[in-house]
Amino acid sequence: MTLVYLFFPCLVVGTGLARAMSATELVDKSNELLRGQSSHARVTMKIDTPRWERTLEVEVWNQGRQRALMRIQAPAKERGNGTLRIDKEIWNWLPAVERVIKIPPSMMQASWMGSDFTFDDMVKADSVVKDYTHSILEEKKEGNRTVYKIEAIPRPDAPVVWGKVLLTISEEEGRVLPVQEEDYSERGEHMRTIRFSAVKELGGRVIPTKLECIPHKKPGQKTTLLYRQFDVDVSFGADFFGLSTLQKPLQ
Template structure:
């Protein structure tokens, strides 16, 4: 199964000229690039499995990586379904049955709208910043940017799902902006479970 998301990416603030950025700062800026301090956008998510394929048009708001409001615009049968995040709590509004459901901890690992993303991904959007230590594996120089290949491992007793996360982020030479490129999530047994790739990144 794969989910394809078109998103607006905003780069974080610049580092001091000539200073080598810390891995924590790189991860934090890459995470902020996806959401900013606050953001609003419309996107299309395509979910594809060997048996079926469907697309959802979604509108979402985000504030301080702590609050989120996500509403489905189409298809018609799911229009109005809404997800609300308030810090570490989450609710779902189902207009067809006029019902609000609070998502319990036991359901946080459940797929959101049948995708590879879970409710926990929404609640812990900045988990890779706060709940992991970061190790530089290598750097790769490309025209106009440097790619940092980073391994993230959970802090002791951190409430996370993944046993290891490998991520690549790009630091651009001209304005020191940071953009995430991909993320590979591994189980505690070292099995690759999920790959997230961001492509065709543009300033809008």
């Protein structure tokens, strides 16, 4: 669900307004933080397991909530691999075998490039908003910020994997920021935690520049995303989000 959080611009909200927002509005503002109407980002993805480590350099483009493109820049053996989303359709491009693979709905919870983030995390950015109902479980002051604990329960027949999501969201100095996401199975098992940290200005926006995804069923394993570049209000050509761009050789 989270990349989801991965690509969105900061919406500045007055402190008084943030306190008056509903649980769903808080989730929506938090979810919008790293994407926006259009954005471009460069991120480093580091995958750590007890047996091996792997680092990917990824370039990401987003337009609204329905279009996203990701291309791997490094390492060399995976350079050019990519994922494209247009509305509800998703494709993978594997240049080594010159194949475009359409991702079926049954594969949305599969690992994206061997990481602890899924295809659903990487491209289904608004699922946590539209596929769940939300309620505030706790609201407390921590210094100058207000911290909300929000429970998200899937709507009937929603195409989601989690039986419950707990979101920690803060409001400080007029900014709404994600702090943590905890994902639970339909049987109530705590499956993974995503932590947002290293909040700083990047591309003129204040955002969490570090995301850590920790799978609780895989001891010693985690995936870390680090934002190196983040730009919003980016202009794209009419045909930018298409299969031709996905397959275009990288310069």
